[in-house]
Amino acid sequence: MSNIEILLATLIAYLFGSLSSAIIVCRIMKLPDPRTLGSQNPGATNVLRIGGKKAALITLLGDTLKGVIPVLLAKAYGLDALGLSLVTGAAFLGHLFPIFFRFQGGKGVATAIGCIIALSWPVGLCWIATWAAIAALFRYSSLASLTASALAPLYMWYFTENFLYVITMAFIAILLMYRHRGNIKKLMAGSESKLGKKV
Numbered sequence: 775m776s777n778i779e780i781l782l783a784t785l786i787a788y789l790f791g792s793l794s795s796a797i798i799v800c801r802i803m804k805l806p807d808p809r810t811l812g813s814q815n816p817g818a819t820n821v822l823r824i825g826g827k828k829a830a831l832i833t834l835l836g837d838t839l840k841g842v843i844p845v846l847l848a849k850a851y852g853l854d855a856l857g858l859s860l861v862t863g864a865a866f867l868g869h870l871f872p873i874f875f876r877f878q879g880g881k882g883v884a885t886a887i888g889c890i891i892a893l894s895w896p897v898g899l900c901w902i903a904t905w906a907a908i909a910a911l912f913r914y915s916s917l918a919s920l921t922a923s924a925l926a927p928l929y930m931w932y933f934t935e936n937f938l939y940v941i942t943m944a945f946i947a948i949l950l951m952y953r954h955r956g957n958i959k960k961l962m963a964g965s966e967s968k969l970g971k972k973v
Contacts, residue, residue: 780828787844787861789941791868791885794875795836796821817880819915834884837890841888842866849892859942862889866946872954882952883919886946890926893939895911900929913968916957 794814796808796825805825808816812823818837822830841862848861869885871877891898908918927943930936951958960966 778861778918779851782938783848783857784864785852785861787848788864788868789873790844791840791865792874792879793836793840794869795833795874795877796880796968797875799833799836800825803829805829810877814837815880816875817876818884835935837869837884838888839882840869841890842887842892845889845892848873853934855938857909858893859938862893862942863945865889866949870949871961873911880945882924882950886893886923886950892893893942894930894933897926897929897943901926909933909969914966915969916954917961920951920958923950 778871795818796818799821800806800808803825805821807813808820808824812820814820818830818834821833839960844861844865845858848858865884866889867883868879870879870882872879887898887901890901904922904925905918908921912918923943924947926947927940929938930943934940957966
């Protein structure tokens with residue numbers, strides 16, 4: 775596999791990730807721009823506030839597929855571990871900093887899990903199980919997402935023993951924590967909204 779092919783695949787993954795599902799769905803359904811209302815985050819949770827469950831589910835599916843599709847295509851094309859790691863990171867970065875939407879992206883949870891499932895489905899299942907357990911215990915979606923993502927590098931090492939994949943998971947976890955810094959402050963202050971609570 776040539777460096778040019780890896781570079782091209784990485785670029786395509788970033789551009790694919792840059793297709794903001796929240797903004798596109800809101801435009802198609804004639805809803806307000808999610809960057810201007812609610813939390814001003816172009817993600818499924820904010821779309822739920824603005825446009826309801828149908829719009830939010832479509833957004834969630836779109837954000838997840840932005841992670842799944844590039845990684846699976848890269849696997850099918852035969853990219854090696856380095857190429858797959860770069861494609862995974864690029865798709866995730868595209869969601870966070872989309873070139874098509876002034877680099878104003880979402881927090882990245884759905885795209886991250888899509889990438890993880892496509893890269894290693896056992897790790898993806900562990901991520902989902904961790905999220906579900908923490909969410910059930912503490913009722914905080916943000917805490918569940920951050921905990922599952924923080925453990926993802928350990929899960930990846932256990933199932934793949936691939937150092938590049940572990941580094942990629944750590945990279946994603948760090949960026950997720952950065953994007954959730956507001957949520958972390960609220961968790962520490964005890965003001966974060968719980969699952970099922972009306973906002």
